[in-house]
Amino acid sequence: MSPSLFGIYVHWPFCVSKCPYCDFNSHVRETIDMSLWESSLVADLKVAYQQTSQKKVTSVFFGGGTPSTMPPKIVNTLINEIYKHWDVDENIEITLEANPNSVECEKFKNLSLAGINRVSLGIQSLNDQDLSFLGRTHRSIEAYDAINIAQKTFKRHSFDFIYTLPNQSLACWENELEKILNLGSSHLSLYQLTIEKGTPFFLQHARGDFSMKTDDQSASFFERTREMARSYGFDAYEVSNFAKSETERCLHNLTYWRAEDYIGIGPGAHGRFYNKKGQRWFERRHRAPEKWLEDIKEKGNGAHVSTVISEQEKVEEILMMGLRLSEGICLTDFSKKTGYALEESPLKQPIKILEQENLLSLQSNRLQTTPAGLQRLDGVLSFIFNYAENKPA
Ligand SMILES: C[S@@+](CC[C@H](N)C(=O)[O-])C[C@H]1O[C@@H](n2cnc3c(N)ncnc32)[C@H](O)[C@@H]1O
Ligand code: SF4
Known part of the structure; x- marks a missing residue:
């Protein structure tokens, strides 16, 4: 991991x-x-x-x-x-x-x-x-x-x-x-x-x-x-x-690609991190420099949007980011971050189909895109997200 x-x-x-x-x-x-x-x-x-x-x-x-x-x-x-x-x-x-x-x-x-x-x-x-x-x-x-x-x-x-x-x-x-x-x-x-x-x-x-x-x-x-x-x-x-x-x-x-924690400061920056209450948190700041300055002046805080990241969004983040990497997604890491095993989740079926199409590979505790999958990454991701509701098993 x-x-x-x-x-x-x-x-x-x-x-x-x-x-x-x-x-x-x-x-x-x-x-x-x-x-x-x-x-x-x-x-x-x-x-x-x-x-x-x-x-x-x-x-x-x-x-x-x-x-x-x-x-x-x-x-x-x-x-x-x-x-x-x-x-x-x-x-x-x-x-x-x-x-x-x-x-x-x-x-x-x-x-x-x-x-x-x-x-x-x-x-x-x-x-x-x-x-x-x-x-x-x-x-x-x-x-x-x-x-x-x-x-x-x-x-x-x-x-x-x-x-x-x-x-x-x-x-x-x-x-x-x-x-x-x-x-x-x-x-x-x-x-x-x-x-x-x-x-x-x-x-x-x-x-x-x-x-x-x-x-x-x-x-x-x-x-x-x-x-x-x-x-x-x-x-x-x-x-x-x-x-x-x-x-x-x-x-x-x-x-970002391993869906780890980061904060972002300044106009338009966003962050995803575990907050002090143990929730995975999303923050976004106003893109317009003057609006961001106003937020800081008035609220003392640049974050314009702050919200808890849902379980489904967590999974989407891990897949969208991790499948860009040649190392792919470590399955132990996936279960640590989501609380369930990828192979036992509703994602199993679309992944199996994409494996048969030679677009994904699932072996040695890793889910990775094949060279052909990498060229069609947007299609691979939308196929997975549209196939199952991605709810924890
Ligand atoms: C934040 S931008 C660049 C930072 C710096 N201001 C610069 O221009 O060198 C990061 C990189 O994204 C790439 N980039 C930006 N827009 C792009 C586009 N429409 N298509 C492909 N690459 C793009 C450029 O290579 C750029 O260096
Ligand atoms: S406008 Fe040009 S110089 Fe400015 S961030 Fe974009 S690519 Fe870089």
């Missing part, structure tokens, strides 16, 4: 400009009252602390938005507050997402002094034409500089890329991927482009400005990516995440 993890997510909702594909909770503001943001995030963290059952923190993740635009002083204050309230694991992973713009790279040293020990750089592409299609403000020369500085400054680093772009041929991607795999990183996040509702790309795609790849073409890009990554010693430990060794995997994201 996997050791228990407890993560703290901090959301910084600001970006210098908005990328046309992105539906993350990110906003562009001319001015930001940094001291108000610092005190409000500290307040949100304190209330979250009072609600969680006492635990040892194994990871912190500053996500966004663009948290590399945060003053390192605020990052430092928050890390100090975490150390003040909780016990902290000696191998704590503290990640910050960064954009490869030169102004932000200048801050890397101070961010590392503030306590960041892992950086996740949003490179997105090494090709200038594709960077401009993606509406990025940096070019490949800045990407290479940022990679260089990140590798010299932080103990651990990961690079994000987006592929399966409308005008990208498989040969072009293979060429770029080879360069990516030679960057000397031990962790990569390689995402296939998705068109999200409400983004400029959604409108452009709907009016025919560009076409996305067919499902078959996307499947070839996906398979080829895994194949090439494997040949360079990268293990595809999650749908889009690759690591050279177990210790290089992103512990914070594993916390």
